[in-house]
Amino acid sequence: MSGERCDALIVGGGPSGATCARELRRAGLDVVILDKKTFPRDKVCAGWVTPLVLQTLEIDRDDYADGRVLQPISSFRSGMIGGDAVEVDYAEVVSYGIRRCEFDDYLLRRSDARLLLGEPLKQMERREGEWLINDRLRTPLVIGAGGHFCPVAKQLGARVGSGEPVVAAKEIEFEMTPAQRQACRVDARRPELYFCRDLKGYGWIFRKGDYLNIGLGREDNHRLSEHIDAFMDWLKASGRIPADIDHRFKGHAYLLYAHGNRPLIDDGVLLIGDAAGLAYPQSGEGIRPAIESAVLAAQTLREADGDYSVARLAPYRQRLEARFGPLETNDYSMIPDGLRQRLAAPLLKNRWFTRHVVLDRWFLHVHQPPLRTAA
Template sequence: MIRCDVLIVGGGPAGSTLAWALRDSGLSVHILDKRRFPRDKVCAGWITPAVVSALALDLDDYRRERVLQPVSGFRVGCMSGPLVETRYDGGPVSYGIRRCEFDHYLLRRAGAVVHEGVAFKGAEPGAGGIVVNGEYHARLLVGAGGHFCPVARFLGSRLGRSETVVAAQEIEFLMTPEQRAACRVDPELPELYFCDDLGGYGWAVRKGDWLNIGLGREDNHRLAEQVAAFWNHLRARGRISGEPPARFHGHAYLLYPHARRPLGGPRTLLVGDAAGLAYAQSGEGIRPAVESALLAAAAIREAGGDFGPALVERYRALLTGRLGPRRQRDAAAWLPAGLRQALGRRLLSSQWFVRHLVMDRWFLHRQQPALAPAG
C-alpha cells in the first residue's frame, strides 16, 4: 500500500497548483493521472495575467522552450456583424499558451510524487482515510480530474445527466507557410465571434505559428455543423484559408452559477472543472481552477491535519467569498429572447460596451485582483 497525506486525482492546472501550493507544508502529496505528460487538452489556451501572478510564473523561464504569445487587445463582434477592435497600452492583457506545454510545466514543478498513466478506478473508506484503487491510502482525497472527474462521480454527481454543460470543439495546428501567409488573425489580437442567438461564441486565437479555432455553446445541438459553419465563416471573411487540416476535438465544462457539483464530502475535496467552476460569460476555466486549488491549499494548511467536515466548510466559505454564491440570475433573463438577442447584437457593435463590459469585466475580470500565490 502506498501511503500519503493528500492524494490528488488529475494533474491538470487544478491538481498541479494544489500540489505546488502544498509543496512546503510538510504533507506528503501524490498525484494520479490516467494520461502520460505531456498530454493534449482541448482548450483555446488563453490565460490572463491573474493566472500568471497567482502561479508566480517566471515568464522568461517559461518562454525559453515553449510558446508564450502576448496579447495586447481583441477583435470582438457578432457572427453577422463587424468586429470591434479594443487595444490596451501598458503590457500584455493575456497570453496564448499551448496546453500540452503549460500543463506539463506546472506538473513538473509541483514538487509532488506523480503517478502517470494511472486511472482512478474506485475508492473506499480505510482506517483514518480513503483507499484508492486498493493500492493508495490517503488521509485526504482531492478530485481534480476535470469535467468527467471520477471523484465527483464517487461523491454522487451524475456526470453529464441533469447538468447544463457548455459543449465546445476546437482544433489547434501548426500552420504551413501557405496557411501562415493566408492567415489574417493577428497573434496579438485574438478574435471572438458571438453567435447571433448569443448562445455561445467562436474564437480564432493565433499563438505564433500555431492557430487555434473553436466554438462553444450552451446547447450542443448539431455542434459539429455549427463548428464547420464557423470555419467557413472565417474563410469567407478572409481570416483563414483552406480546409481544417485535422478533426475538431470536443469537450465540455460547467459554468459556476449553474453547476450543482458538491465541493467535497467525507475526507474529500473537488477543485477546478471537477467542481464546475468556469466563469459564466467567458467560459474561462484555468483561472478558477488555479484559484480553487490555492484556496483549497489554504483550507488544508489551516486544518492542521484534521481533515474532518470543517475542512470542506472552510473551503466552501473561501470559494464562495471569491466566486460569489452559485445560481446568480442573469440580469437580462426577464427580457424576451428575441429582444435580448437584438439588444445584444447592437451592444456588441459598441466600442464602449465591448471594452468595458465584454472584455474588462467578462473576459479579463480586471475588477478582481489576482490571488496571492501560496507557500
C-alpha cells in the same frame, strides 16, 4: 513508486491539481498526483492566461517562454458571427497565449509531487477513516481535480453527464504550414471572438506564433457540429483563415460557476477546478478559477491540520463564494439575459461596451483583485 501511503492524493494533473499539489508540498505534505494520461498530454484549449494568473502561479515569464509558447496579447477583435467586428487595442499586454500541452506539463513537473501517470482511478473505497485507492494506496485525503468527468466528483454524487447544464465546446489547435501562415489574417497579438446570433455561445480564433487555435462553445450541444461548420465556412469566406484548413475538432464539456451545484466536500474529499464546475459564467474560461480554487483549497487544508472532516473543510466553500460569488443560482445563461434581446447586436458593435463589458469584465476580469500579491 515506493510506499503505500501519502498525505494527499490528487486525481488529475492539470493546472488545478498541479497548483494544489505545489501548495501542499510547500506545507510539508507528501502528495501523489494520479492521472490517466501521460504528460505532456494533448490538451486542446483556447489557452490564454492574464498577468495576474502568472503572478498567482509565481511564474517567471522569461523562464517559462524559454522553449515554450507565451504569446503576448494586447488587442482583441470581437463581433457576431457573420457580422461586423470591433477592434479594441490596449496600451499594454493584458494576457498571454499558452499551449496547454506545454503549460500543464510545466506546472506538473514543478509541483514536486510524486507522480502516478497513465493510471486511471479505478477504486476509491472508504476504510477506517481513510481512502483506499486502486487497492494499493492509502490516504486520508483525496482531491478531485480531473476535469468535468472527474471520477471523484462521481464519488461525491455529481450527476456527471446526466442532467447538468453543461457548456459543450469543440476546438482544434495545429501548427500551420508556411503557406497557411502567410495566408492567415489573424494577428497573433489580437485573438478574435465572435458570438453566435442566438447568444448561446461564441467562437474564437487565436494565433499562437506558428500555431492556430479555433473553437466554438455553446450552452448546449444541440447541433454543435453544424454551428462549427457554419463558423468555419464564414471564417474561410471572409478570409480570416486559410481555405485549406481541414482538421478534426476535439470536444469537451464543462460546468459554469454556480450552475451545476455539485457537492464540493465530504469527509476526506474535496473538488477543485472543472471537477467542481467553476468556469466563469460569461466567458466559460476555466484556467484562472481552477488555479485560484486550488490555492483556496490548499489554504483550507493547511488550516485543517490533518482533520479533513466536513466541518473542517467547510471554509473552502466559503472562500469560493467570497471570491467568485454565491454558488447557487437559477440563471443558466452563459450570456446575461439582457443581451438576448434585440439590442444585442448594436451593443456588440459598440467599442465602449466591447472593451469595458465584454473584454474587461467577462474575459479579462480586471475588476477582480489578485488572489495574492506579488512577493
